[in-house]
Amino acid sequence: MRIEVDLDLCQGHGMCEMEAPEVFEAQRDSVLILDPTPDESRRAEIEAAVRYCPTQALRIVED
Template sequence: MRIEVDLDLCQGHGMCEMEAPDIFESGRDSVKILDPQPDSSHSADVERAVRYCPTQALRIVEE
């Protein structure tokens, strides 16, 4: 799995960091992906982060 963020959509709400703090770090206006290819132990947290992103700026790419 790979995580991608559309920085044009991201507004830095921080929902992703609340759901997966080991993977995301939110800033004032955007998010930083700390681990763009997390292992399967983080998949549930990442899926919740993508689902709850208010601007739908995140997506999971299956490889």
């Protein structure tokens, strides 16, 4: 699994960081992905981060 962010859509709301703080770090106008290829054990929290992103800027890519 790989996480991608569309920086044109991201507005830095921080919902992803609230759902998965070890994977995402919200910044002023965007997000930093701390772990772009996280372990499968984090799938539930990452799926929640993707689901609750207000601008739908995140996605999971299956490798």
